Amino acid sequence: MLFNSYIFIFAFLPVTLLGFYLIQNRGHHSFSIFWLVAASLFFYGWWNPAYLGLLVFSTIFNFIIGIHLGKNSNNASLNKIILIIGVATNLSILGYFKYANFFIDNLNAVTDNNLILNEIILPLGISFFTFQQISYLVDAYYNETREYSFLHYCLFVTFFPQLIAGPIVHHKEILPQFIRTTVNTLKSKNIAIGLTIFCLGLFKKVILADGISIYASPIFDAAEAGVAITFFEAWSGALAYTFQLYFDFSGYSDMAIGLARMFGIRLPINFNSPYKATNISDFWKRWHITLSRLIRDYLWDPVSLSLTRFAINKEYGVIRIYILTVIIPIIFSFFWIGLWHGAGWNFIIFGFMHGFYIVFFNLWSKSKAKFFNFSIFENSKFSLLMGWSITFICVVFGWVLFRAESFEGAQIIINAMISFDEIVLPQNIHMIKHWFSNEIFINGLYDSNFKAAIWILLLLFISLALPNTLQIMKKYKPALESYIGEIVSSRNNYLQWRPIKTWALFTAVIFVLSILNISGESEFLYFQF
């Protein structure tokens, strides 16, 4: 079931919400949690009931492991073994469903064999609920978890707003909310705030992301088919995908945050205007924040810490310490970020690419003060503009690898994007009359369709000049912030949401427009991860 489907909006959501509040109002808190778990499992099973078994197994297995880790906190060696079994089982399941075919394909290529594995269907959201539970096990090992009830734990894993595509929630921030009984009574405030955030997300997904997607797909499909692509076509395809991905994924996150809020639950912030970032490190603090946070806390920190200890013990020099404690942990973390997104070399290269971006940025930041101490590099507008431009271009190149179905396809587009000597202006200018037609393929890929350019400029404006959903809703604490002040409220008073007539009208209009546009359901891009 998709958030942007009639069945979800007009049947599943109202029934689940009504049932939840009716049960809550009669004072049956545990039963209301059970109701939410049942609804979430129904939501997950709607797609393919066969997936349910795995989710249920994973939840029960990790809960039992978590209990054992808590019980044996005095026995460090036993606990370590339990943790290893728990993490290894999770990773094995994920590895089998997500990476087995990739592994076999590469093995075949290297050994010249022809091993064939039956087609494995990737369970939805497996990366999300697996990593969420691994982090829970690690915290249980360090005795940082409380003894939660099985029902609450089930809801922590399966809560439908965040089950399929995040935000990746941490037990410390979400489980206490389930336990509190007072927040879950029917509050028109929660419904109003949640509904508005949901509508904004739905609009971003259905109107903006789906609207621009038709300009990205033909270019990438053509590249996969080996068709030669011009400079402009490559850039328009890459930029169209850049905005498609952002509005799709952030729209989804907004919907998830809005839905959870309707039930009185606040999810963590996942996007914070990432295309406003003026350096690559800033970008990763704004893009898929909950994944970055998870990787930082459970991968980067431990690896960096152990390598630091190792380097100090060995009494290495400055350069070797820098390589061991900064470069290797960064590259290693980004390798996993790449692989987390998908089983393909393009995802791995995407990860490495961003890892190297971060390393270069780190080197630049360190050397700037020492070797390039010019006023131009101070916090001037020019410096910020330069920083933004470089960051944005780097990100766009990264998305090409992310979107392309094969490395060869990505190569064709990237080559065209940097082939400055082959810039060809649109031919057959007489086709200008087709500016506003829907013909994408009239002459070449884009010659006669400037709608793509208009879309790109419009979405660039929205991404850069307008506040994001959470900034608009800032006054009402729409999401959990990673640190105080993460969401900065909009300076423009008109762009701050209040429960007034104008905003009601605006919300209704974007809701109806989105509903009207749900003629063909399109899957969220991030579901595949």
Next chain:
Amino acid sequence: MFFKSYLRKVLLVSFIMAFLIAITNFFVDPGSIYQKYNFSTQNQTSKEFVRLAVESKYGVFRPENIFNERDIVREFAIYPVNYDCAIIGSSHVKQMSLLRNNKSLSSYCKSIKNFGVSGASLEDYLAISNMILNNEFKPKKVIFGIDLWSLNFGRDKRYVQYKKDYLSMINLLNNSENVEKSQYKGEFISIFFNLFNLEYFYRSLNEIIEPNFSKEIMEAPQFEFEKGLPYDVIMPDGSLVYSSQVIKEAEIKLENLDGLNDYKLVEGSYFQDYAVGFFIELVKYLQKNNIEVFFVLIPYHHSVISNESQPILKTIDKVTTKIYDLAKLLQVNVIGSYDPNVLQCTKDEFYDETHPKASCLKKLDNKIELNEK
């Protein structure tokens, strides 16, 4: 308090907007989907359209968005007139005619009725076959234009316009009423939700702001088929002549075709066994009714065939093999080829990648695979 009032306003405005849009879509109904329910006289008009087309000398204009082409085909199928060949297929066969200078299948047919509809699916084949069999004037031959997606169910939903005929034929062939009716239920929901379709609403608004052409049905004057008239023309045999604008635009398009085509194709899924089973039953049923069946393969443009990197070539290969197997099994003649070189069609004898001109269709007879009894 503020929040309750806010929620009420959001819901009220949303409801009013959605209601107005649904009402507009229902009554303006630019695609003639709701004509059965909205008391419009469109049904009568489709009948009148077909009567005038059949009785006309050079056909009638078919302005865009006024008539649902499947309604026209239904009326055309039940219109009582003697004819030799029924042509059933997609827009790829819609140019086939014996009334033009470039006659198609003239060595097989003395007269034809062309039942081509856009994106025709297997469901269309079944429904149209049911219609023509229920007419007292039955054809002697039925010619199926087989497209690359034809041996699959569910590749196009528009057949729901004549769902009763489809269900009736399905029941006749396999008595699987329950399965198919549950499929229809899904279609009904789609039709309902189409009331809230933004694109349909744009078309409705367009229809209100700029009423399309005239609702009067107009006969076409004598004209050159290669140049067309300001609107599409439906010829007395049901075939289509594109408008002059489409023909002109096609000339420009033709210069830069990239050959990419995946219309209705699903990679790795070439034909469904149960769909093939229904198709075999359909052909056998027609044969049992003393109707000779032919399969026709309409050529793709050279740019499609020569673009070796795209998956359509594999589909062509797989589907062609299957069609020849079926033809042998059912003892059916296969006319034409997906390869334009086999038929000796030239590159300019096409409107685009998939629609050959009548001059190319005339050459279909160049390739015949006989499987006669």
